[in-house]
Amino acid sequence: MGLNIAMLSIHSSPIGDLGTRDTGGMSVYVREVAQALGRLGHRIDIFTQHSSDRQDPVIDLYDNVRLIHLSGGVNGNIAKSDLYEYLPNLLFDLKSFQSRQRVAYDVVHSHYWLSGVLGAMIQEWWHVPHLVTYHTIGVVKNRVNHTEKESEVRLANEKRLADVCDGIVVPSAKEKEYLIQYYDAQPDKIWVIPCGVNLERFKPVDKAFARRRLAFSNEAIIVLYVGRYSPVKGLDHLFKALSYLGHLDSLRLVLVGGDSEHSRMYEHLQSVAKGLNIHHRLVFAGRIRQEILPVYYSAADVLVVPSHYESFGLVTLEALACGTPVVATPVGAMKTVIQEGVTGYVADNLDARHFAQLMEAMVLKQREGDLSPAEIRTSVTEWTWTRSASLLLEAYQTWTDA
Numbered sequence: 001m002g003l004n005i006a007m008l009s010i011h012s013s014p015i016g017d018l019g020t021r022d023t024g025g026m027s028v029y030v031r032e033v034a035q036a037l038g039r040l041g042h043r044i045d046i047f048t049q050h051s052s053d054r055q056d057p058v059i060d061l062y063d064n065v066r067l068i069h070l071s072g073g074v075n076g077n078i079a080k081s082d083l084y085e086y087l088p089n090l091l092f093d094l095k096s097f098q099s100r101q102r103v104a105y106d107v108v109h110s111h112y113w114l115s116g117v118l119g120a121m122i123q124e125w126w127h128v129p130h131l132v133t134y135h136t137i138g139v140v141k142n143r144v145n146h147t148e149k150e151s152e153v154r155l156a157n158e159k160r161l162a163d164v165c166d167g168i169v170v171p172s173a174k175e176k177e178y179l180i181q182y183y184d185a186q187p188d189k190i191w192v193i194p195c196g197v198n199l200e201r202f203k204p205v206d207k208a209f210a211r212r213r214l215a216f217s218n219e220a221i222i223v224l225y226v227g228r229y230s231p232v233k234g235l236d237h238l239f240k241a242l243s244y245l246g247h248l249d250s251l252r253l254v255l256v257g258g259d260s261e262h263s264r265m266y267e268h269l270q271s272v273a274k275g276l277n278i279h280h281r282l283v284f285a286g287r288i289r290q291e292i293l294p295v296y297y298s299a300a301d302v303l304v305v306p307s308h309y310e311s312f313g314l315v316t317l318e319a320l321a322c323g324t325p326v327v328a329t330p331v332g333a334m335k336t337v338i339q340e341g342v343t344g345y346v347a348d349n350l351d352a353r354h355f356a357q358l359m360e361a362m363v364l365k366q367r368e369g370d371l372s373p374a375e376i377r378t379s380v381t382e383w384t385w386t387r388s389a390s391l392l393l394e395a396y397q398t399w400t401d402a
Contacts, residue, residue: 002042002064003396006105006122007034008115010090011080013048015059015067025314026135028290029171029195030111031061036196036389038064045103047094049083050074070094083114084153091121107396109169111135113154116161123165129399131167134158135311136232137175139182144308145232159183166399169392171195171312172333191395194333196385197317201291204323204373205298214299221251221363224300224324226293226315227307229258229265234306234329236272237352241306243276244356248363254283256296297322298373301366302359307331308350320344320380323373325366327358337383343376 007030014031034044043064050069059067072078072089098105108130110119116132123130138150138158162168162185169191170176176192179185208218216222223242227233238253245251259266261284273279288296297303303319303326310332317337319326326344328334338344345358365371 002040003106003393003400004103005037005042005044005396006108007044007046008108008110008119008122009046009048009112010070010087010115010118011049011083011112013067014046015061025195025312026111028314029133029135032196032198032385033389033392034065035062036385037392038062039386040389040393042393045105047097049078049086049090068097070097080114081151084117087114087118087121091118091125094118094122095125106400107131109133109396110165113138113158113161116165117157120161120164129166129396131169131395131399132161132165133169133171134175134179136309137178137182137311140178140309141232147231162186165189167191167395169193169395172336174332175311191391193388193391193395194336194383195312195314195317196383196388197314197321197380199321199381199384202294202297202318202321204377205295207298210295210299213295216252216254216299217250219250221248222300223251223253223359223363224256224296224303224319225253225306226256226296226303226318227305229255229263229269232307232309234308234350235269237308237329237350237355238304238306239269239272239276239278240352241356241359242278242281244353245360248360251363252281252283253278254285254296254300256285256288256293258284258286293318294322297324300324302327302344302362304355304359305329305331305334306355310334313337316344317380317383320376323376325362325371325376327355327362329355337380339379343379 009030012027014027016027034046037044046067047070050071057069061067070090070093072086105128108119108122110116110132112135119130138154142150162183167189171194173192176190211218242253273282297319303324305313305328307329313332316326320343326338329347329350334346338346347355
């Protein structure tokens with residue numbers, strides 16, 4: 001018999017615009033793992049806060065998967081920083097929905113600390129197992145990011161959740177180490193379950209075709225970045241690395257994602273680029289629909305992940321599935337996913353010159369024909385969302401069968 005699963009993704013909708021400030025890998029994770037669980041015969045209701053008055057209260061996303069919008073007494077958008085005060089209202093809406101639908105959930109899986117706080121309230125009300133996936137850990141973000149500090153409210157609640165939840169799901173062993181080190185989490189309640197990649201969507205596209213479609217020159221060296229424009233993503237670090245590659249005249253850095261050209265972060269990046277005299281090498285592509293991303297990955301010589309912190313690093317799997325090598329900082333699951341010198345390089349540290357050297361070395365391998373897109377893709381064909389969902393079910397059943 002299938003499980004009834006309540007997933008909480010309160011601050012970020014799984015169908016939100018990817019690449020914006022609060023919509024990234026977590027949204028992809030929630031959407032893909034829910035779809036995979038639905039295919040395995042389980043029923044999933046994903047609860048999120050209304051982000052638009054125009055959205056239907058309930059949306060059938062996939063077979064056995066629904067997206068439920070809770071208002072919390074708020075009309076339209078609300079800042080993530082303000083959601084904490086509305087959690088009791090959202091709890092009331094959620095309980096009302098559950099009562100009307102007459103559905104009994106077997107397990108609650110919360111995503112991010114705000115959802116975790118709500119999940120802890122539900123845990124007390126429904127008396128069902130509650131699992132939490134942090135996606136990012138506030139204390140770690142504060143250690144690597146000196147410009148934007150996470151609140152004491154977040155840190156206190158994350159530590160409390162480590163104590164009161166039944167289980168914690170993390171995508172990499174490094175995240176498990178952080179939770180034990182900073183929040184004294186019990187090792188035996190932490191499950192390391194890697195992320196997956198949609199191999200039907202992310203697959204190689206002929207490079208010449210991809211470049212023609214995107215109007216990129218065949219002679220250009222295309223370095224690709226995909227993600228949000230956030231200090232923790234290390235774009236300042238990437239820009240400095242790029243400044244060491246002035247001898248590669250044809251190199252262009254294509255940035256996919258981010259907020260509008262009027263956002264503070266966009267303006268900051270423009271200022272940094274001009275200060276380093278690399279502004280003429282940048283191509284701001286803006287937000288791109290996921291179905292178009294394989295064209296960008298395939299057109300690139302290398303994907304770069306310059307982050308100061310990642311819980312996993314989904315874009316790495318996506319690029320590799322498209323046959324594109326990756327150069328990354330030593331964050332998340334990079335050392336597990338990337339085969340050194342074969343499918344990419346993982347930097348030993350965050351030194352910009354070192355990162356630049358690895359970028360150039362990978363570009364040289366591309367130009368000499370030493371890399372096979374098919375072999376690069378083969379390296380990640382076992383990293384599927386079905387596998388992730390199956391492992392997640394083992395975690396769920398550990399507590400539902402108890």
